[in-house]
Amino acid sequence: MRFLLIEDNLKLAQAVVERLQLDGHAVDHADTLDTAEACISVADYDLILLDIMLPDGDGRDFLVQQRRAKKRTPVIVITARSAVSDRVGLLDLGADDYITKPFDFSELEARCRAVLRRQGGEANNAKTFSNTELDSTAGELRFGAQTLTLRNRELRLLEVFYNAPGQVFSKSYLMDRLFSLSDEASENAIEVYVGRLRKRLEGSDAKIETVRGLGYRLVVA
Template sequence: MRFLLVEDSPDIGKAVSTRMTDQGHAVDWVTTLADADAVLASSAVDLIVLDIMLPDGDGRDFLARHRARADATPVLVITARSQVSDRVSVLDLGADDYLTKPFDLDELDARCRALIRRSSGAPQDDFTAKNLHYEPQSSRLQIAGETRALRNRENRLLEVFFRSKGRVLSKALLLDRLFSLDADVSENTIEVYVGRLRQHLDGSGVRIETVRGAGYRLSDH
């Protein structure tokens, strides 16, 4: 997927674009509306992530122009939500979704995925191994044609395993990936979720191995 990120704060821009690159997307990061227009004029993107306050104008104007062009590319707006006065809602202006600062990178991921799923309709990023088919974006796990429902946390954990297939992942690392902000989660919680995933993966030929003293590893051997 190719993303256009319009964000003038260098720290946010760097963090978000790194995160998107980590997720396997190509990112065009620009800091002005003029540059954003230039990118859109030369190439097509799959998703636009747009900050509202930019040095050369208001992101809402860009949004209005974008919609006037009848461009269907989904737009996720980042706002500082300060609705002291009644401003026109960004959703009314044609944003597909919006995120309020300060946001979680995980939430940004989740919302971007939802928008892409909605706009393209097709699974973008799926894994197949043995008789298993897994679409993390729609939380769908199919084993031998049978669909198994995954909870959100189970899905996120399984996706981490698939993206690092064959690598040993420590409990601490998994904890940070999934629950970095939840105070009530301990390494025992990881054991509980790994246990559930093993049940879901039962009969697929793919399994989560325990590496004594180091952590877990996804394997399809």
């Protein structure tokens, strides 16, 4: 998954970015609303983490603009305001969730999972395809009697395929899902990760198929 963090507290931002990257997510950081707009103009995000008080404006105005533009990217607001009226106001403006400062990183991760799960219409974090099950919370791939623990970027890449079985994903799209704007990586990295996932899926009824000149898709073996 690819996240955009809009937060001007650089110490907090660095800690959040590092934690989410450990989970295998690609995370871009913007410390102003102008920078956030620039990021959104060149990349698509699965989730936005939005601070309220920013050097060049109010995060609530940014949220309202996003919703008026019919942009449905989920937004979790990071706020120091704990009053019920403040939290209700954020939800009414179009926020999908909120978390109050200071917060525990495990709670932030759980709220991210919950929002993404709701966005995908899922009841839980486990997705099935053919005789396999991908558990995003546990980071495990299961089929038959096997339970395989996935590395973080393996998990995030496999999530893309499990979210849309049969759909063809180009290397450039997968690059966009797996790496942030600051990461130095080439499309060869996607080939490496796809190769790893193919080995993980050996013995199951699922496989990642190459569609020549277009990309990859998850199909029944």
